[in-house]
Amino acid sequence: MGRVLWRSSMLVSVILVTVIFQLSIGRHEKVATPPPLPILPLPSYSQLKWQQREIIMFLHFGVNTFSDREWGSGHEKASIFNPSGLNASQWASVAAEAGISLMILTAKHHDGFCLWPSKYTPHSVISSPWKSGKGDVVQDFVNAATAQRIDVGIYLSPWDKHDPRYGHDVPYNEYYLAQLQELLNKYQNIREIWFDGAKDPKAQNVSYYFSDWFSMVKELQSSINIFSDSGPDVRWVGDETGTAGNTCWSTINRTSLSIGNPDITEYLNTGDPRGTDWLPAECDVSIREGWFWHKSESPKKLSELLDIYYNSVGKNCVLLLNVPPNTTGLISDTDAHRLKEFRSAINTIFHHNLAESCSIKVSSLRGGKEGVFGPENMLDSDHLWSYWAPMEDGGKKEHWIEIRSRDGNLRFNVIRIQEAIGFGQRIKEHEIYVDGKVIINATTVGYKRLHRLLQDVEHAHVVTIRIINARGVPLISSIGLHFDPFWHSRLTVPRK
Numbered sequence: 001m002g003r004v005l006w007r008s009s010m011l012v013s014v015i016l017v018t019v020i021f022q023l024s025i026g027r028h029e030k031v032a033t034p035p036p037l038p039i040l041p042l043p044s045y046s047q048l049k050w051q052q053r054e055i056i057m058f059l060h061f062g063v064n065t066f067s068d069r070e071w072g073s074g075h076e077k078a079s080i081f082n083p084s085g086l087n088a089s090q091w092a093s094v095a096a097e098a099g100i101s102l103m104i105l106t107a108k109h110h111d112g113f114c115l116w117p118s119k120y121t122p123h124s125v126i127s128s129p130w131k132s133g134k135g136d137v138v139q140d141f142v143n144a145a146t147a148q149r150i151d152v153g154i155y156l157s158p159w160d161k162h163d164p165r166y167g168h169d170v171p172y173n174e175y176y177l178a179q180l181q182e183l184l185n186k187y188q189n190i191r192e193i194w195f196d197g198a199k200d201p202k203a204q205n206v207s208y209y210f211s212d213w214f215s216m217v218k219e220l221q222s223s224i225n226i227f228s229d230s231g232p233d234v235r236w237v238g239d240e241t242g243t244a245g246n247t248c249w250s251t252i253n254r255t256s257l258s259i260g261n262p263d264i265t266e267y268l269n270t271g272d273p274r275g276t277d278w279l280p281a282e283c284d285v286s287i288r289e290g291w292f293w294h295k296s297e298s299p300k301k302l303s304e305l306l307d308i309y310y311n312s313v314g315k316n317c318v319l320l321l322n323v324p325p326n327t328t329g330l331i332s333d334t335d336a337h338r339l340k341e342f343r344s345a346i347n348t349i350f351h352h353n354l355a356e357s358c359s360i361k362v363s364s365l366r367g368g369k370e371g372v373f374g375p376e377n378m379l380d381s382d383h384l385w386s387y388w389a390p391m392e393d394g395g396k397k398e399h400w401i402e403i404r405s406r407d408g409n410l411r412f413n414v415i416r417i418q419e420a421i422g423f424g425q426r427i428k429e430h431e432i433y434v435d436g437k438v439i440i441n442a443t444t445v446g447y448k449r450l451h452r453l454l455q456d457v458e459h460a461h462v463v464t465i466r467i468i469n470a471r472g473v474p475l476i477s478s479i480g481l482h483f484d485p486f487w488h489s490r491l492t493v494p495r496k
Contacts, residue, residue, distance in 0.1 A: 033367030036389060039424035039472050041251055041278040047233060048384065048422065050192070050225050051280060051447045054313045056102040057095050058155075058284065058322035061137070063113045064292040065327055071200075072111025074161025078127035081113065086130070086137070086329025088144035094323070094336045096148045098343040102191055104153035104320070105141050107183060110198065112162025116186070120178050123162050142187050153192030154183060158208050159199045167204030177209075177216060184220040193217055195228040196236070197260020210259060229268065230257035231279040237317060238268035242285030242308035244315035247443040250425050251275030271444075273428060273471065280447075283312035286322035287335055293324040299338040302345060306486055309346065316425075316446030345486055354412055354481040355379060355463075361402040364391040366473075375401065378479045383447075387420035387477040399474055403463040403481065410460040413487055415440070415451040416480035417465060429469035434460050452487060 043051070063076040065083075095103050108114050114124035115137035126133050138154070145152045156179065165171040184190060195210070214226055225233035231254055237244050249271025256272075257264055268281065285308055288297040300308075305321075312319040323339060326332050360375040366389040367373060373389035378401070380386050390399045415432055419425060425446050432440035432451065440451050463481060467474045 030370060033371045033373070035373075036366065036392070036423065036473055036475070038422075039426060041276060042424055043250070043278045043280070043421060044233070046191075046223055046225050047278060047280060050102075050234065051318060051421070052384075053101045053318060054448075055098075055100060055309075055319045055321060056104065056153075056192075057098075057100045058286075058291075058320050059091060059103060059105050059141075060109070060286075060291040060293075060322055060324045061329075062106055062109050062115060062292070063111055064109060065325065068294055070290050070292060072109065072113070072161065074111050076111055076113065078113065078123060078125075079129055081125065081128040082130050083325075083327060083329030086135075086140070086325075088137070088140040089147070090330050091141070091325065092144040092148040092150055094331045094339060095145075095150055097336075098339040099347075100150060102151045102153060103141070103145050104155055104192055104194055105138065106157075107138050107154045108156050108160070108179070110157050110159045110161055112157075112160040114179070116183070118179055118182060120175060120182065121163065138183070138187060146189075151189070151191040152187070153194065154187070154190060155194035155196075156180060156183065158195060158197070159203065161203070167206050169207045169209075172206055173209045173212065177213065180213060180216055181220065184217065188221070190221055190224050192225045192227060192234070195226065195259065197229055199260065208259070227282060229259040229261065229264070230254055231277065233279070234282050234318075235279045236268055237281040237283045237312075238265035240284055240286075242283045242319060242321075243311040244281055244283055244317045245270040246315070247271075248281060248316045248446065249273055249275060249444055250278055250280040250316060250421065250446055252277055252279045254279065281317045282320050283308075283317045284320040284322065285312075286324070287338065288322075288324065291322055291324065293326045293332070295326075299335045302338065302341055303486065305338070305342045306345060306484075309342075310450050310452050313448060314450030314452070316444060316448060349414065349482055349484045349486070350416075350480070352482065353379070353416075354410055354483070355403050355479055358406060358410070358481075359404045360479075361404065362388055362390065363398070363400045365389075366391055378476055380478075383418050383478045384420060384422050385477075387475045389475050390473050392473055399467045399470075401465040401476065401479060403465075403479070405461050408459065408461040410463070410481065411456060411458045412460070412481040412483050413453045413456045414480075414482040414484050415453070415463070415465075416478070416482060417445050417449045417451075417476065418447060418478040419445050420475040420477040421447050423475050424471070426470045426472055426474050427467055428471065429467075431466045431468060433462075433464040433466070435462055436464075452484065456483075 066080040117126045118124050160166045227234040247270045252272045252275040254277045287299045362375045377386040427445040
């Protein structure tokens, strides 16, 4: 009898709790479905901001500019550095017109000449006739960039062909760390610092204390992104042509990397889907053939720069484009014009998204129709935190997005896909169909993937993006169909 009364009492309690819960839901708005769990590793705040820059600028400037060399000997006299009209404000204006948000200056290249008045060596602007030895290129650079609201970065070459301490581990590392502290204490708000392993194989052997250097950098300015072959924030893509791998993960294993190791270039180029570290790739290339200015050289054609853009930014990387000042101390008019032309072309290509006038259907919706992860999120201006999310896989491996024209008259030659990388990079493999015919078979997406087609697509009705393999459910932050009027492939049929 007691058991019956106990069970009856429990049943009444359950009913009461259920009724109270339903009444509570009725009195309040529906609770939103939470986002899916992230897939590690994840980018830091500074890495996300870096990725959104897309194109940044390198400025190679120093004694090589006047000796007409790429790698100086280290024995150049400081007196050859004498730019008659150096104007860092002109550099910043050129960058601003090109939509550049970060500029990196070679504070010291391999020749050891310092563009700031270092108290640790006389081989600097102190010993040059420029401004009677009282100038500071780095300070002028920082001031000019800041005035244009452009962030700054510096490159301090580990290889120093001038300093006699090079080749002696402890004395040289003390010297290098002293200059590192000098720069980061004097010039504030540095957003990227560049380290590399470039060195002549015949040069003296010396061990660089990279771990000490990196720790010092973070101690002095914690918001800096450190670039090197092994990060820890940004990695080299493995070449100097501005080209990433067709597969390019932002994830990689730092334990497999070492600075200056020629055997890891392929790994740097592609990354690693099983990587435990978020270390996105930066693609460095010069607007000219050389890194320093040479009178005999001209800037690359617009078509070449656009090729580089699609193969770097369009493959989940940031493009670091070198634009070297000349012997006067200015960015040459031809280079400035080409850079402005480059930005104008990018704006022309991507200012109009044909997908915005189409109807968008998806394979499923996380949280159902009342959820906040609908396909409309792929057409807004937030390319990080607003995204379409399908239902959890449940064993299903494919998800799709259908872009359907309202009049069956789509004309495009570029397809854009972007992932919500704040939740991790996920897509391993995807395909794209136009009116049922497959036109793209590809792998990774990441922050941005641009597919430039071999020929224009005209009068298309339906474009379908299929994600056929991913690390968890894919989260798509943006999609686009664009027309590139500058692209003429060998398969394009000229119009009459």
